Amino acid sequence: MRHLLLSRHLLxxxxxxxxxxxxxHRLPLLRALSSAPSPxxxxxxxxxxxxxxxxxxxxxxxxxxxxxxxxxxxxxxAVPFKYAPLPEDLxxxxxWSATHEVHTRVLLHPDSLPALEDALAAxxxxxxxxxxxxxxxxxNGLALSRAGMVSLALMDKVLDVDAKxxxxxxxxxxxxxxxxxxxxxxxxxxxxxxSIREQQVGGFIQVGAHGTGARLPPVDEQVISMKLVTPAKGxxxxxxxxxxxxxxxxxxxxxxxxxxxxxxxxxVERHQLVxxxxxxxxxEVKKNHKKWLSENKHIKYLWIPYTDTVVVVQCNPPSKxxxxxxxxxxxxxxxxxxxxxxxxxxLKKYRTETESxxxxxxxxxxxxxxxxxxxxDPLDKDHVMKVNKAEAEYWKKSEGYRxxxxxxxxxxxxxxxxxxxxxxxxxxxxxxxSMKDLDYIEKLLQLIEKEDIPAPAPIEQRWTAHSxxxxxxxxxxxxxxxxxxxxxxxxxxxxxxxxxxxxxxxxGMIILHTNTGPKLRFQRTRTN
Numbered sequence: 327m328r329h330l331l332l333s334r335h336l337l338x339x340x341x342x343x344x345x346x347x348x349x350x351h352r353l354p355l356l357r358a359l360s361s362a363p364s365p366x367x368x369x370x371x372x373x374x375x376x377x378x379x380x381x382x383x384x385x386x387x388x389x390x391x392x393x394x395x396x397x398x399x400x401x402x403x404a405v406p407f408k409y410a411p412l413p414e415d416l417x418x419x420x421x422w423s424a425t426h427e428v429h430t431r432v433l434l435h436p437d438s439l440p441a442l443e444d445a446l447a448a449x450x451x452x453x454x455x456x457x458x459x460x461x462x463x464x465x466n467g468l469a470l471s472r473a474g475m476v477s478l479a480l481m482d483k484v485l486d487v488d489a490k491x492x493x494x495x496x497x498x499x500x501x502x503x504x505x506x507x508x509x510x511x512x513x514x515x516x517x518x519x520x521s522i523r524e525q526q527v528g529g530f531i532q533v534g535a536h537g538t539g540a541r542l543p544p545v546d547e548q549v550i551s552m553k554l555v556t557p558a559k560g561x562x563x564x565x566x567x568x569x570x571x572x573x574x575x576x577x578x579x580x581x582x583x584x585x586x587x588x589x590x591x592x593x594v595e596r597h598q599l600v601x602x603x604x605x606x607x608x609x610e611v612k613k614n615h616k617k618w619l620s621e622n623k624h625i626k627y628l629w630i631p632y633t634d635t636v637v638v639v640q641c642n643p644p645s646k647x648x649x650x651x652x653x654x655x656x657x658x659x660x661x662x663x664x665x666x667x668x669x670x671x672x673l674k675k676y677r678t679e680t681e682s683x684x685x686x687x688x689x690x691x692x693x694x695x696x697x698x699x700x701x702x703d704p705l706d707k708d709h710v711m712k713v714n715k716a717e718a719e720y721w722k723k724s725e726g727y728r729x730x731x732x733x734x735x736x737x738x739x740x741x742x743x744x745x746x747x748x749x750x751x752x753x754x755x756x757x758x759x760s761m762k763d764l765d766y767i768e769k770l771l772q773l774i775e776k777e778d779i780p781a782p783a784p785i786e787q788r789w790t791a792h793s794x795x796x797x798x799x800x801x802x803x804x805x806x807x808x809x810x811x812x813x814x815x816x817x818x819x820x821x822x823x824x825x826x827x828x829x830x831x832x833x834g835m836i837i838l839h840t841n842t843g844p845k846l847r848f849q850r851t852r853t854n
Contacts, residue, residue, distance in 0.1 A: 419459070419470060422524070425745060426467030432456070432474030437481060439587050442555050445476055446585065450557035458581040460529030461501065463522060468533070468580065476585060478528060484508045485588065493550060495590040498528030506733045514593040515731070518542045518624075521738040528586040534578045534798045537736055538788035539624045540756050540808045546578040546795050548591045556584035578795035599624070599641045599735040600650055604725045605718070607634045612764055619789065619808070620756050624736065628721075628784035629767055631774050632711045635718035637784065641735055654726035661723035665695045668716050672709070676702045692720055700782055710780040717783045748813045750799035753789070755806040763787065763810035770814075786813040 420427040432454070436442040449456045455473035462469060469475065478499030486495040489512045496505060502516070503523040509515055518537035525535065531552075536544040551565035554576055562584070564573040576583045606614075611627065618625055618640065628637035654661075666687055673682035690698070696713060703709040728735070754760035767787060774781045788811045792802035800809040 419462070419475065421462040421464060421467050421470065422522075423745075426470055428467075428470040428472050430472050430474060433459075434474070434476040435480050436476065436478070439481075439553070439555070439561065442476070442478070442481070442585060442587055443561055446555055446557045447560070449474070456557075456585075458528065458532075458585045460499075460526035460532075461524050463525045463529065464533055469529070478526065478585070478587070481587065482526075487512050487514070489514065492593045492595070493590055494593055495588060496527055498586045498589055499526050501526055502530055509593060510596065513596050515596045515733055516545070516591070517548055517594050518545060519733060519736040520545070523733065523737060527589055527591075529581075531577055531589060532579055532581055532586060534793065534795065534800070536788065536790045536800070536811060537624065538626045538790065538811075539622075540619050540789045541623070541791055543791040544578075544793045544795075544798055544800055546798055547793050548593075549577045550590045550592055552577060552586055552590065553588040554584040555587050561587065574795050575797065578793065578797045580797065597732055598644055598729060599732050600644050600727055600729045601735050602640045602642075602650070602727050603721070604638055605722050606636045606638050608636060608768065611636050611638070612761075615761070615764060616759050619759060625789065627767075627787040629771065629787065630714050630718050630721075630783040631771060631781045631785065632714050633718045633783075635721065637721045641732075644729060650727040650729075652727050652729060654724065656723040661720055662692060662695070664719055665692060665699075665716050666690075668712060669695055669699050672699060672702050692717075696782075704782075705780055707778050707780040710782055714783045746813055748811065750809050750811045752802065753808055753810040755808055757806070759808065763789075763812075766810070766812065770812075781814070787811070788813070 415431050416429050417431070417433040418427060418429050419433065434445050434456070436445050446456065448454075455471065456476050457469055457471040457474070459469040459475040459477045478497065481497040481499040482501070482504065483497045484494065484500065484505065485497065487509070488494075492514055494505070494509060494514070501523070502519070502525050505527060506515060506523065518539060520530075520535045520537055529535075531546045531549055534544050534546055551563065552573075554562045554564055556562060562572075564576055566573050576586075618638070622640045622642055624639075624641035626639050628639070630637070669687060670682040687695075696717060699713045699716075700710065751762070751766075752760075753763040767785065770785070773779075790800055790809050790811065792804060792807040792809065793800045794803075795801060799811075800807075802809075
């Protein structure tokens with residue numbers, strides 16, 4: 327176009343068809359199209375845009391420093407323009423593992439059943455969404471919602487205990503630990519426990535939580551009756567006598583059918599257990615798996631990647647004829663010493679000599695030491711292998727027996743913040759196990775090594791009986807069915823895309839194997 331205009335302009339000048347004034351209005355256009363800008367125009371533009379840039383920087387600096395940040399601000403003023411103070415009416419809510427967080431202006435705390443009914447009725451009229459929030463133990467952030475949440479933390483009372491029928495009725499906001507304490511004076515306790523006892527009872531049953539034991543079902547099977555508050559229908563009383571179909575569906579309903587307000591649970595007599603922890607290997611586990619699954623009330627395996635170590639934990643009622651030796655061969659400090667030494671050596675490599683001499687290291691528990699070790703270099707396979715081998719050595723020096731009340735023995739220190747992928751699938755019956763559970767873990771460990779995944783220990787394996795709840799991962803109509811639960815864990819160390827990506831690679835590998843091996847019944851990825 328430029329060449330065309332220039333050619334036409336020159337032709338007109340040569341032919342004399344245009345007077346000097348006739349084409350003066352075209353000169354700006356020709357200058358604009360010309361490849362050689364005027365020096366005067368260029369300098370003016372430069373000064374103009376430099377002024378704009380200075381003005382923009384000045385406005386940005388003034389804006390940034392005009393917002394005062396309180397000392398306890400949740401968002402630190404670390405990067406210019408990135409953070410702003412949270413409004414006073416905005417609630418920051420995260421799950422227990424701190425892997426998910428949302429901000430919401432609607433966080434309700436009803437303190438009674440009528441208040442809960444009013445809150446849900448108002449949300450229904452205004453067509454607002456509300457999600458029930460428990461203790462946030464769900465690793466996938468299931469309960470978190472920006473639209474709004476309702477917490478039953480203030481509805482935490484024990485309403486009735488029937489010692490003769492061994493039942494207890496509670497408000498759904500009570501924590502499992504508080505319920506167990508209240509049952510103690512009545513000589514009762516719950517049939518089984520998950521690793522952590524900080525769950526609210528409502529969430530405890532709604533997510534299909536589970537302990538371990540091939541003859542013991544998930545905790546939703548302990549529910550006898552419940553009160554469910556719904557947006558449109560108000561409060562509904564459910565039991566297997568009144569409406570069995572809706573009852574079984576709602577007792578493990580993930581909060582999707584309404585908010586559980588009250589629950590009546592079947593309890594058992596308070597009892598003691600003897601825990602036997604010992605180290606085995608894959609071959610020995612295969613040889614004894616059927617026997618161990620059948621003979622032990624509670625059993626779990628802790629598989630340690632890149633080693634041949636399998637930690638076996640068996641829990642049973644005390645024997646009347648045999649009293650185990652409760653003292654361990656090694657003391658606590660002896661069992662931990664090599665882990666402490668590894669941490670000090672790693673600090674010298676990754677941090678400083680001064681930090682490695684910190685006396686506080688000697689006060690850390692094993693799980694705290696493991697978390698700190700993994701935090702130093704979580705994506706280095708060789709480093710993670712060293713940590714795993716140190717864990718294997720720790721368990722070898724921790725073999726032995728201990729006895730205590732069931733709620734104390736069945737609790738398990740999972741460590742710090744975590745990413746977890748959990749799968750559940752059927753594995754035959756107690757008398758005829760299919761052995762798919764051991765095939766699964768064998769292929770999983772092979773995949774970890776083949777893909778060079780920095781997978782930390784342990785990969786935990788548990789078992790439960792079936793549940794009649796259709797939404798339960800262990801749902802089955804067959805009374806004798808046994809389900810295996812696989813929990814592969816990774817430390818939630820920091821909000822890093824590289825760490826997240828590495829753990830998603832592990833999670834994806836687990837899902838891939840599940841689809842090519844045992845039938846996938848349930849998969850929840852904690853990327854809580």
